[in-house]
Amino acid sequence: MNGKIIVDSQTMTRTLARLAHEIIEKNTERRTIYLVGIKRRGVPLAKLLAQNIEKFSDMQAVLGELDITLYRDDLTEKYEDPRLDGSFIPFDVNGAHVVLVDDVLYTGRTARAAMDAIISLGRPASVQLCVMVDRGHRELPISANYVGKNIPTSRDEFVSVKVEEYDGIYQVELNKK
Secondary structure (H helix, E strand, O other): OOOOHHHHHHHHHHHHHHHHHHHHHHHHOOOEEEEEOOOEEEEEEHHHHHHHHHHHOOOOEEEEEEOHHOOOOOOHHHHOOOOOOOOEOOOOOOOEEEEEEEEEOOOOHHHHHHHHHOOOOOOEEEEEEEEEOOOOOOOOOOOEEEEEOOOOOOEEEEEEEEHHHHHOEEEEEEEOO
């Protein structure tokens, strides 16, 4: 399914570089930044951000992967037999300043589930949220600290963030349901 390309590959690369700079600027007192990609497409975005952070600063970027399936509030509605991909958090979240990374911020429910999942592992000093796209229509009082692009949408549209790892290309598309 091909929709309208909102962000092409070159623009997405520049946007990820800008987001990395924003993360660096808001975390200047830290030597290590803990990036946790929300599965699926948040993980490759977190990897690219980590590369940029280490390229543009003297910070070390530690990567984690978070499967929020069991923390979703719509688990019983959406999934009869949920498929778990597993989380990989190679650091102690207690006292850590964690940046959650996701592709699209929509209702806020995925971000809430991710915060619940992180907090179940310990008590981070802070949790920040970085998203490639904020499309509006929040159902919970959640906002991102770092936003690649705001794309106002209607509820009969959806945003697809494409990543090389899964889609063979980096771009953002707007599609009709």
